[in-house]
Amino acid sequence: MPDPSFSKDIKERKIEHLKIPIKHDVQHSENYFKYVKLIHNPLPEMDFKDIDISTGFFSKKISAPICISAITGGHPVSKKINEILAKAAHEENIIMSVGSQRAGVEDEINVDSFRVVRDVAPKIPIIGNIGIGQVSSPDFSLEYFNKCIEMIDADVMAIHLNSLHELVQDNGDISYKDFQHNFKKIRNFTTIPIIGKEVGAGFNEGATRVLEKLGFDGYDVGGAGGTNFAAIEEKRNRVLKNKFSRNPAEVFREWGNPTPVSIINVRKITQKPIIATGGLKTGKDIAKSIVLGADIGGFAYNFLISAWKDYNEKTIMNTINEIQTLKNEIRSCMWLMNVGSINELKGNKDKRVILGKLYNWLNQ
Ligand SMILES: Cc1cc2nc3c(=O)[nH]c(=O)nc-3n(C[C@H](O)[C@H](O)[C@H](O)COP(=O)(O)O)c2cc1C
Numbered sequence: 001m002p003d004p005s006f007s008k009d010i011k012e013r014k015i016e017h018l019k020i021p022i023k024h025d026v027q028h029s030e031n032y033f034k035y036v037k038l039i040h041n042p043l044p045e046m047d048f049k050d051i052d053i054s055t056g057f058f059s060k061k062i063s064a065p066i067c068i069s070a071i072t073g074g075h076p077v078s079k080k081i082n083e084i085l086a087k088a089a090h091e092e093n094i095i096m097s098v099g100s101q102r103a104g105v106e107d108e109i110n111v112d113s114f115r116v117v118r119d120v121a122p123k124i125p126i127i128g129n130i131g132i133g134q135v136s137s138p139d140f141s142l143e144y145f146n147k148c149i150e151m152i153d154a155d156v157m158a159i160h161l162n163s164l165h166e167l168v169q170d171n172g173d174i175s176y177k178d179f180q181h182n183f184k185k186i187r188n189f190t191t192i193p194i195i196g197k198e199v200g201a202g203f204n205e206g207a208t209r210v211l212e213k214l215g216f217d218g219y220d221v222g223g224a225g226g227t228n229f230a231a232i233e234e235k236r237n238r239v240l241k242n243k244f245s246r247n248p249a250e251v252f253r254e255w256g257n258p259t260p261v262s263i264i265n266v267r268k269i270t271q272k273p274i275i276a277t278g279g280l281k282t283g284k285d286i287a288k289s290i291v292l293g294a295d296i297g298g299f300a301y302n303f304l305i306s307a308w309k310d311y312n313e314k315t316i317m318n319t320i321n322e323i324q325t326l327k328n329e330i331r332s333c334m335w336l337m338n339v340g341s342i343n344e345l346k347g348n349k350d351k352r353v354i355l356g357k358l359y360n361w362l363n364q
Contacts, residue, residue, distance in 0.1 A: 225279025283329025
């Protein structure tokens with residue numbers, strides 16, 4: 001039986017997480033995408049409209065390398081937001097992720113807020129989501145993981161690795177000793193791809209090697225540069241700030257490996273699919289991510305803002321417009337670089353230069 005007060009706690013936390021980034025500036029202060037420049041070619045030798053931005057994600061074909069990153073679920077407002085995002089993702093044939101499904105597994109009443117995604121988007125790739133804290137728990141079971149998959153008929157499951165966030169929030173899960181042991185149980189019995197995902201502090205090579213050995217099928221680098229969970233907790237933190245002489249959420253506000261660094265770190269270790277999230281703001285950032293070695297660009301903040309507008313205006317047009325804008329921006333980059341397909345762009349060192357702090361970081 002779920003503990004109703006616990007479930008209420010998760011619900012309240014979910015809605016605070018949703019509203020704080022809308023109302024306050026909780027973005028990382030520095031975004032390293034500015035240190036990546038795409039090389040202009042003054043002679044595009046193709047029609048703008050013939051540029052092919054379609055690509056694949058595991059077994060499915062999508063119209064563009066765009067992912068609506070994990071944002072929400074587990075609250076009536078989340079249900080509406082997920083419905084808006086999924087309808088738009090379906091119409092534009094891109095990838096959609098749900099937020100952590102813990103609230104759905106632990107209390108049946110929340111299942112609808114996740115299931116709505118598959119109901120309105122029967123064909124697109126949908127990524128399910130559960131935290132390392134849940135997978136590491138002594139109570140974790142294969143059944144728990146399968147419930148997440150079945151809830152949304154997930155094509156792919158993401159396990160989010162959010163150690164920084166857990167550390168700076170009240171009652172965070174900060175013991176992952178049993179992670180590898182428990183993960184092996186699910187890996188042996190799960191046929192759909194499983195990806196490892198950070199949420200804004202990024203990846204290093206060492207963690208990628210460990211996850212590769214465990215049999216992960218892909219990565220979402222969730223690097224530093226965009227939405228910042230330490231900053232979100234700084235806004236909502238009620239417990240820790242009274243416990244210590246300094247608020248940990250404030251001290252660790254700028255912690256993390258920038259997204260461009262994380263893409264390069266992960267690509268050094270694996271040829272598996274990489275989603276780049278963390279501070280991507282435009283289609284230019286998708287093109288930069290792909291040129292650095294990623295396959296897909298993911299956005300949480302942009303789509304949170306568009307879906308919130310849609311929620312208030314009872315439409316899905318703001319989100320559709322955001323997706324179409326991103327598509328036009330990727331195609332524009334490719335035309336200006338004289339690149340006809342996503343494959344030609346991917347990891348293409350001749351098409352970019354790396355400057356300033358990013359260059360310094362990578363060359364130490
Ligand atoms: C309101 C909100 C809730 C989020 N919830 C989750 C979550 O439940 N699981 C997860 O893996 N990531 C979650 N994220 C992280 C995003 O998926 C993404 O990795 C991160 O925000 C960086 O992308 P951005 O800079 O485009 O926002 C959330 C982000 C936001 C803004």
